[in-house]
Amino acid sequence: MDTSLADLRRLDVPALVRRHACDARRVERILAGARVALCSVCVVTAWIGTRVVAGRPLPVRSVLAAYGLESIGVAILVARDIRLARRLPLVLHAIDFLAAFAITFVTAGLASPFFPLFLFVTLAAAYRWRSNETLTTGTAALAAIGIEASWLAPTGFDAEGFLLGGTYIAVAAVLLGFLAEDEKQRRAEVTTAGDLLAAIQGQTGFRPALRLVCGELLDILDAHHIVIAAREIDAERVVLWTAARGPHPHPVVLTSSEISYESQDTYFWDAPGDGWSIFRRRGAACVVTPIDRDGRVLRKAPCTVDPAFWMRHPAAAALGISIGFGGEWRGRVFLLRERPFSLQELRFAHRVLCSLVPAMHSQYLVRRLRSEASAAERRRVARELHDGVIQTLIGLELQVAALRRQTGARDPHVDAQLHLMQRILGDEARAVRDVMHQIRPVELGPRELVPAMAEIVDRFGRETGITAAFHADAEVVPLAPGIARELVRTLQEALTNVRKHAAARRVDVRLAEEHDAWRLTIGNDGRPLTFAGRLTLEELDAGRIGPRVIKERVREMGATMAIESSPGRGVTIDIALPRQKRERRSA
Structure with a gap:
């Protein structure tokens, strides 16, 4: 059949x-x-x-x-x-x-x-x-x-x-x-x-494969959300994936974020068995039907679901399956909807997910191997740029400076040409250094993002002589590694644009914690852009103005952006990254 x-x-x-x-x-x-x-x-x-x-x-x-x-x-x-x-x-x-x-x-x-x-x-x-x-x-x-x-x-x-x-x-x-x-x-x-x-084997990566599986399970089980909590045992790291039906042509919207290891009890409460059909009654009370790994129904178990789970994921019923990824990860998959899940649906989901976990783990390992190989190649190229091209450009700049001291005083025209050459070599060395920092792999957890951004701003001030200041409202920023990486790259691109085009004397960078968003503000007192006033991302796209790379990165993060430009006050880039609902409640 x-x-x-x-x-x-x-x-x-x-x-x-x-x-x-x-x-x-x-x-x-x-x-x-x-x-x-x-x-x-x-x-x-x-x-x-x-x-x-x-x-x-x-x-x-x-x-x-x-x-x-x-x-x-x-x-x-x-x-x-x-x-x-x-x-x-x-x-x-x-x-x-x-x-x-x-x-x-x-x-x-x-x-x-x-x-x-x-x-x-x-x-x-x-x-x-x-x-x-x-x-x-x-x-x-x-x-x-x-x-x-x-x-x-x-x-x-x-x-x-x-x-x-x-x-x-x-x-x-x-x-x-x-x-x-x-x-x-x-x-x-x-x-x-x-x-x-x-279908999983035909996907090109872990995220597309996960989106495919979530989309099919949402349709088959008539659920409105899927929540996957994955816990990396050795690293004390908890990653949360959320999938929901989206507007056409994006049938499934898949988001990910990290939560604090201390908050894992919201998803990893003590419960017998490997699968649970949970029906919520009034308040936090619920009825649980557990099954073991063979699909046998266990005796009625008390409802030990953390009330914070229902607050973060409102639903009348949940179907939970315990899964494992090798010896490194343990996870639970929750499907949410407004009517109870039957025992047959619970057994179906348990058997299907247990069959799919090895293939998804293989996709995860392939992605990690590719990421590690790519990171190793990026580090190698960065070392080659630092030890080769950058050192050569700096050496040429020093030689031109020495030649200028020897001959420039006797001929003003030669001195001007040597000065121009020295400046070009210095600019190129800094540009290659920017490329080196951008291609170097960045792995950022919730506690590493703020120090990384502070180090980037501090290095920018040292290398350019521009006064640069960084302020952050929080020390821990629970963003997914991919989002955090894009945010750091956006900051690097903005500072590179300031160095090349703004002729600024001061740069201020601030990462603010708001109720519904993380807000990154990058302001300088240099030359304005080709417009005056404040424009949103949509208005920038409509007018075909603004930094193209930064706009692309903002869209990749699912963030919003506005740029304010005015003569005498410089340029301010304002990027707002929406926070997840669970972060808003904890905030």
Whole structure:
């Protein structure tokens, strides 16, 4: 029963599998072969057995002949490589049921040797569909044999025959329905996991793969948010990923941030088992249904969910799965929505996520290896620039300075040319040094961002002679490493622009902590830009003005920006990076 990702847009588990046309054709071919074999035995029995057709040879043989011809016609039809009508299985199922009823009705009813035809119909329902359809078929068969027990019994209702035959049908329907439900559910899980694994392998990195998985789980389980808390054990680091449905053409908005290790109890509370279906009642009270790693339900456990979890992620119900990434990371995945998660959905999510974790861990390792390789190459290039190009430019600058002292005083024209050459060499050395600092890898945690920015501003002042000051409202800034890196690169780019173009005497940099944003302000008293006033990022883009690289980095961070430019007061760049909801509450 193959499925595609598009077939699993919601996990109404009894209707999880929507069979492809090729799969339906395969099922009908198997049932057609079984139907032809069964009809052949019935026809032979009717023609050679006089007891079977006693009293009604013509009706019995006519019904069996018609059913046999129908079976052969269906077998020929499904054997051809053509697209079958969508309702054909239901039509064939109805014909099989009516044929079973008609044949048993004209051949002694409950005592008919053709009574197993009802079992074939029940088996066909289980093979085609799931438990609901199988139980419905069993109920219809019970009604049919009830009619036969009332109509054909010579002394009234045949209670003994109905009880015996009904028990056969009921037991077969229940067992076959259960087996069909379990088999198709497990096959759906395997197929879903397989499709997701194939899709993950086709992604170019960890973040796109995670966005893909989150998007599919949001659709399949009809959730509005996914929260992934990952804890790096050795480094005492907790990373939080949040996924939600976004506007077209961005179906999933994926954000990440780091939280303090002390706040991990909000997501890693003590709870039995490996998966939990949590339904929130009034206030912080909730009901928890835990399962172990094999999907078995554990005894009812008390609700130990941290109330801060509901404050940070409002929802009426949550589905939680415990996962592990090798020996370094431990995590929990939470899916949130407004109606309770069923036990089947919990088991489905647990099995699928456990299947996907190794592939996601591989993507993470590949990303880390690429990052480490890239960082090593960046460090090598930075060393080469420092030990090679920069030292050569500084050496040439010193030689020109010495030559200027020797010959410049005798010829003012030569002195001016040497001075120009000395200034160009110094500018180029500083420009290469800027490039060196920008390509050098920067790994920043919440406690490293402020010292790194302070060091950049201090180095800028030393190298340029411009008075530079840095102020920060907080020592710990809980931004994701990628966002922190972009913020540092933005500061470096802004200071490079000041050195090259502003002719400023003073630069002030401030990282402010506000209720809903982190605000980076970079101001200088140099030359203004080509406009006067305060323009937002959208207005800068509309006018095609402003520093292009800084605008690109601001968009990458998901931040907002405004630039204020005025003669005599210089230029001020104001960048606001929205804080996560959990940071706002803790602030």
